[in-house]
Amino acid sequence: MTEVVMPRLDPGMQSGKIVEWLKKEGDTVQKGEPILVVEGEKTTFEVEAPESGPLTKIIADVGTDVLVAQPVAIIGSPGTPLTAAASTPLAEKERTAPAVAGYGTPSDRVVASPAARRLAQEYGVNLASVKGTGPGARITREDILAAKDAGRPTAQVAQTVSKAPQATVLKRVKLSGVRKVVAERLGYSARTGVPVTITVEADATKLMTMKEKQSHVGFTAFGVKAAAKALRNHPEVNSTIENDEVTTYSDVNVAVAINTDQGLVAPVIRNADKLSLQEISSAIEELARKAIENRLGIESLTGGTFTVTNLGAYDVESFAPVINPPQCAILGLGRIGYKPSAHGKDVVVRPSTLLTLVFDHRIIDGVPAAKFLRDIKRNLEDPEEL
């Protein structure tokens, strides 16, 4: 008997949602054969059978969210009669199974009156945390009002807001998929990190000249290459932090922020420091196409050590992006354009761009960060050397 558990495909992954069962109970499955499809935090992937044998029990139905390492199915030993195989694991599973199978099952439905549901939403009270005192333990209006009064200051704020004139709602959408991941990860980053922002201006004269010759290479590729080259000399920036532990890497894996219909994704260009400008440019194009088609594999979404994001195409001068956790730093590229600039006592008009580095002060201090950013600036100002 073998348990099929929710795999962790990324250090940040907390749970996965069952999208589809490719096999049904009673089917015989082969080791390595995909048996279900799971929506992880970054992508959708197929889970393979860890052993061969009859699929004796599906524990988590389609639509349920299952915590990493919790069982989703049971595969019996080859040749075991279905019934016998099913009975043993079921008994064993009783302690842990409800925690998984309980999600969204009808028996777990919160019994609350329509009025209670309306008020819970209005006051930001979590229905699941309220004990119902009405007939059949139904959560009543009074229960919500009591929960709100007993509640936290946030509930009070929500109440005040609810009494003010409300805007007309266009639609309400529950965070899910990529949007949910973006919200959770960047929210986590904003809550836990100590971000510091520094900006420098880079002379883009040579960059413009070179870009004219190689029009197919995007500015993002220049930024990635310049950062990758600088990271090689600043391993302290090429790092991640998790649970008070900083890890620095010998590989320079640069993630690139890409906008899709579903939201932001940051696929990774591995060993970017060892790739040519041309190779980086092609890699970005390839990743962007896959991202838009929602075909990014898990392998292209994990292992990033630094991130580059570019809003220059949208006329943004400069911006301070949120660090992509658990990474140490992120580089934001602004618009490249002709701007007046002081040269000694003269003003010249030349192409320039603003480079913004946001770094986590828990990992590195201001001076090493400034030195790192200065290296990026120098790399970009001398792009022939890239």
Place this chain on the structure above:
Amino acid sequence: MKELTYADALREALREEMIRDPNVILLGEEIGVFNGVYKVTRGLLDEFGPERVRDTPISEAAIAGAAVGLALAGMKPVAEIMYMDFLPICMDQLSTQAAKMRFMSGGQLNVPMVLRTQYSLGRQHGSQHSQFTPAWFLQVPGLKVVLPSDPSDAKGLLKSSIRDPNPVLFVESGLLYRTKGPVPDEEYTVPIGEASVKKKGEDITIVAVSRMVNESLAAAKKLEADGISAEVVDLRSLQPFDLETIAESVKRTARLVIASDDVKRGGIGAEISASVTENCFDYLDAPIMRVACPDTPIPFSPQLEQEYMPNADRVVQAVRGVLGK
């Protein structure tokens, strides 16, 4: 303010309107020489003469048909049908003729008639003389239906009904004729289509109809002793009915019980419940409950009839069920 019985308040309304408008005439069985089975028309034959107070043969179809004809010809007939159970005999005149004329003539014709009737549930009159069936007329657009519960509303609503240019079915309660209540001395009317909050409350709304208003007020008193504050709304008009007042109350109390003397299935409570659910779903804290009669013919046996009828205790029971207390 004076004290009048429900029957005398109705009589005052008829008399005052007959004085006010010579086109108002009365017709029905036993209303003249016998002074009316329930004495609502007592003395009116003597005062206004046989031209305006007409005893008719025992033919409800003729009474209703004559009333429609009189109304179309410019009179303001107030016809009496002795028992509500006999309305099916008048149904074609009421539903097919009276209720449709104004609409079908593009407003050129009016049918300003009132059909008074009563129900005798609780008076041991048996299955065929006790029914309360106003909900039938919910399916008759064009016909107004009013059902007062106290002398003051009885007088004010009957005057409004007589003055209304449309046909009105005026449903009285046999058990209420001898009940007394204050009636204003001065001239007044009560508008059709407005409910009345008979008692303010916080925890639950009881929408009551006709006789069940008094029972619900008694229930509210009992509940009050146990710390449950019930609001009692007298529906007064069934068609059109005052959803606004009911909704305003339900939005405050979040709970609703509907009390009426009709059969529960497909009755007044069903229509009110559906309308409240459609309009106030997000304000409801509990299922809407109905206190009404069982889905059987009304028994003649006094003991069985008492068991059959809704009362204050049943309302208390329903309220407790809804509140879980």
